[in-house]
Amino acid sequence: MIRIQTLIITVILVFCQIMPSMAAPAMYFVDYKLLVALHPKMGNFDMVLERHLRSDINFADMDQLNRVNLQVASLSIQAHQRVETLMRDLDRVDLELAKIEEKVTGQISDFDNERGQFQGDNTRRAQQTKIAQLQGQRRQIDDKIIQVWDEVLNPLYLSRAQSKQITEGVLAEIDLMLETMARQLGGAVIMDSDYQAMPIIPEKVTSAPVVGADPLSIRLYQSLLNSNLVGDVPDFYKRDPQLAQYASAMRRDIEQSFDRNIAGQISKSPLFGQVVRPRGRMVLAGGQNLDLTRQALEQIFKKYAVRADIAARILALIK
Amino acid sequence: MKRIASILILLLVSVWPAMAQNSGFQYGYVDGSRLIAMHPLMRQFDPQTRRFVNTVSQPLPSEDPSEFIARLQKLLQEQKNLLARLDANYADKITGKGMAARKAWWTFWKRRESLRIYHNLIQEAINQAAIQGNFYLNMPSDWTLMPVVMAISASIRDACEYLRTSNGLNVVFDTSVFLQKQPEIAPGMLFPNRHWQIWGGGSINGEMLQQTGWAMKDCVTRMLPDRSGRPYVAGAMDLNPLAVSLLENITLPSADLPDEQ
Numbered sequence: 001m002i003r004i005q006t007l008i009i010t011v012i013l014v015f016c017q018i019m020p021s022m023a024a025p026a027m028y029f030v031d032y033k034l035l036v037a038l039h040p041k042m043g044n045f046d047m048v049l050e051r052h053l054r055s056d057i058n059f060a061d062m063d064q065l066n067r068v069n070l071q072v073a074s075l076s077i078q079a080h081q082r083v084e085t086l087m088r089d090l091d092r093v094d095l096e097l098a099k100i101e102e103k104v105t106g107q108i109s110d111f112d113n114e115r116g117q118f119q120g121d122n123t124r125r126a127q128q129t130k131i132a133q134l135q136g137q138r139r140q141i142d143d144k145i146i147q148v149w150d151e152v153l154n155p156l157y158l159s160r161a162q163s164k165q166i167t168e169g170v171l172a173e174i175d176l177m178l179e180t181m182a183r184q185l186g187g188a189v190i191m192d193s194d195y196q197a198m199p200i201i202p203e204k205v206t207s208a209p210v211v212g213a214d215p216l217s218i219r220l221y222q223s224l225l226n227s228n229l230v231g232d233v234p235d236f237y238k239r240d241p242q243l244a245q246y247a248s249a250m251r252r253d254i255e256q257s258f259d260r261n262i263a264g265q266i267s268k269s270p271l272f273g274q275v276v277r278p279r280g281r282m283v284l285a286g287g288q289n290l291d292l293t294r295q296a297l298e299q300i301f302k303k304y305a306v307r308a309d310i311a312a313r314i315l316a317l318i319k
Numbered sequence: 320m321k322r323i324a325s326i327l328i329l330l331l332v333s334v335w336p337a338m339a340q341n342s343g344f345q346y347g348y349v350d351g352s353r354l355i356a357m358h359p360l361m362r363q364f365d366p367q368t369r370r371f372v373n374t375v376s377q378p379l380p381s382e383d384p385s386e387f388i389a390r391l392q393k394l395l396q397e398q399k400n401l402l403a404r405l406d407a408n409y410a411d412k413i414t415g416k417g418m419a420a421r422k423a424w425w426t427f428w429k430r431r432e433s434l435r436i437y438h439n440l441i442q443e444a445i446n447q448a449a450i451q452g453n454f455y456l457n458m459p460s461d462w463t464l465m466p467v468v469m470a471i472s473a474s475i476r477d478a479c480e481y482l483r484t485s486n487g488l489n490v491v492f493d494t495s496v497f498l499q500k501q502p503e504i505a506p507g508m509l510f511p512n513r514h515w516q517i518w519g520g521g522s523i524n525g526e527m528l529q530q531t532g533w534a535m536k537d538c539v540t541r542m543l544p545d546r547s548g549r550p551y552v553a554g555a556m557d558l559n560p561l562a563v564s565l566l567e568n569i570t571l572p573s574a575d576l577p578d579e580q
Contacts, residue, residue: 026345032552034528037535043518047511047534050542164542171539171546175553182554187345189554194536195497310520317525 028185029193030178031293031318038297038314039170040304051150051157052166071155079152083145090141097134100127177299181292190292294318346555347488349479349562352495357563358471359570360437368458375444376463384448391445398438404574405431422485426576429477429569436470437572478565482558491558497550502533 036042044053058064104127150160158166182188237247294315301311355361363372370376373394379387409427413420443466447459479491510516513531517523540547568577 028554030552031532032549033532033536036539037514037532038517038528042535043514045514045535045538047514047538050538167539167542171543178553183343185554187343187554189346189492190552192550192552194500195550196500198496198498310518313520313523314517314528317523317528319525 026188028182028188028190028290028292030190030291030296031194032174032192033194034293034318035174035296035300036167036170039174039300040306041166041170045163045167046157049153049157051153051160051163054156054158057156068155072152075152075155079148082148086141086145086148090138090145093134093138093141097131097138100131100134103127104131174296174300177296178292181296193291193293291319344486344554344556345489346492346551347482347486347490347558348492348494348551348555349482349558350495351475351493353559354475354478354562354566355471357566358474359572360467360471363467370459370464371440371467373444374440374463374467375447376459376467377444378458379448384451388445388448391441391448395438395441395445398434398441398572401572401574402431402434402438405434408574409576423576425481426565426568429474430571430576433470433474433570434572436473440466440470474566474570478562478569479558481565482561486556486558488556492551492555494548494550499548502530504530504533 044055045051046053057068104124157163178190182190237243237250297315297318298311301315360371363374364370365372365377368378370378373391382390405427409423413423413427447463482488483491510530511534513523513527513534517528517531
């Protein structure tokens with residue numbers, strides 16, 4: 001009795017284990033950018049400055065807001081002075097850069113056969129080094145100017161480094177959630193729906209026959225589809241005992257010829273890529289239930305207790 | 320007690336196949352274009368002629384065939400020396416039956432195969448130059464590219480197949496066959512912070528959601544460039560770092576295998 005019970009349990013356990021992989025599709029899609037954009041932690045992210053608004057400021061409190069604005073105004077005055085100095089440095093570097101570039105473009109040199117190089121090669125190399133050096137200085141000054149203006153908005157916004165850390169955390173959280181969903185779906189793979197298959201189209205067709213330029217070749221496929229020749233030979237081959245001995249050889253010839261012609265048609269398939277090119281779709285049929293964006297967002301909204309009416313409005317727009 | 324023990328054993332047996340897959344994934348992905356670009360033979364690719372230098376596909380507009388042959392003979396000898404040194408260094412010295420030894424032997428064998436292919440490509444170029452003489456100075460047929468292309472794709476296929484089996488994966492995808500869709504309006508151009516309107520309970524529509532998404536994607540790509548270009552977001556193992564190091568191990572034209580082997 002115990003043995004029978006054990007056997008039944010084994011069968012059930014094994015079935016339960018293979019069931020998800022048998023039933024579930026292997027590939028799902030998600031609109032990843034929407035998961036990031038609609039994540040509550042990105043709700044106060046400013047996409048122009050790429051920084052989060054500080055969460056310790058009550059934007060409804062006008063007194064606090066005025067205090068912050070005064071701070072920003074005061075920092076802005078200091079910043080103007082610092083930026084002015086930096087702009088003068090930038091002008092100096094630009095002038096120097098323009099002078100050297102003018103020299104470089106104006107040089108026309110002959111080949112020095114004895115030395116095996118163009119005349120003035122060494123000078124040009126030194127000039128290129130100087131140009132690279134000045135461009136490096138220019139980038140440094142640019143970065144400093146950005147940093148000065150960044151500091152002006154510190155009373156209102158988190159720093160870029162802090163924002164980057166939050167964004168990385170959000171991405172890691174979404175990835176973990178999707179990995180869990182993938183496992184629950186029996187080890188499925190989840191793709192970003194923003195990607196499509198790259199159509200591989202031949203740049204040019206160098207060998208004949210070319211579809212569209214060879215009516216006979218097109219007609220051939222039509223006649224192959226309608227033919228009743230495969231596996232059969234004309235009746236008189238079967239009736240005549242002398243001809244019957246050739247019937248099998250003839251059948252083989254017909255079949256080989258059919259296969260050859262079909263192979264010819266298959267070899268033209270890349271040419272039909274032009275027809276499907278604008279679509280470039282990953283899934284050609286089915287797949288309506290493969291998009292997990294809504295399901296994933298629901299989980300995020302639930303975790304962060306997003307107001308039900310807001311969550312419902314957003315979710316209603318996810319197809 | 321006996322019954323509980325048998326049920327526990329059954330549970331273990333039932334869960335075992337899932338545990339045996341060490342990565343926990345069924346799928347993996349690599350950037351095929353990146354692997355092609357890093358193959359040592361690609362360093363011989365001349366973008367101007369679109370042919371591989373020092374192989375039979377190379378046009379020789381200015382070089383005298385005899386000089387060309389002499390130069391390649393020298394290269395051929397170097398390849399022979401490399402092969403001999405590789406054999407002397409490792410052929411009889413990789414012992415043991417464990418996983419590490421098996422991997423070391425596989426890496427050695429594939430490196431040897433790769434060196435042999437370089438050797439054959441040079442030999443074939445010498446043969447053709449000797450037969451064709453000055454005629455060979457014209458652009459050789461497109462088909463002369465095939466042996467090089469096949470050598471590159473075979474190395475990549477070997478590396479991917481090794482990674483597939485050693486990680487218990489069913490399929491390894493190539494991410495370089497995907498294009499990223501482009502937004503209709505450049506992100507951030509019109510209303511970059513529309514999500515504030517959404518969270519404030521303002522009116523929204525599907526198009527607005529998409530614009531918000533694209534603007535956010537644009538920001539994330541700038542802030543975290545490493546995070547962009549990921550067609551597979553979950554359920555697949557990123558094999559790129561492993562594939563890059565494995566491909567280097569099996570294709571570098573050197574007689575030394577990496578120390579970790």
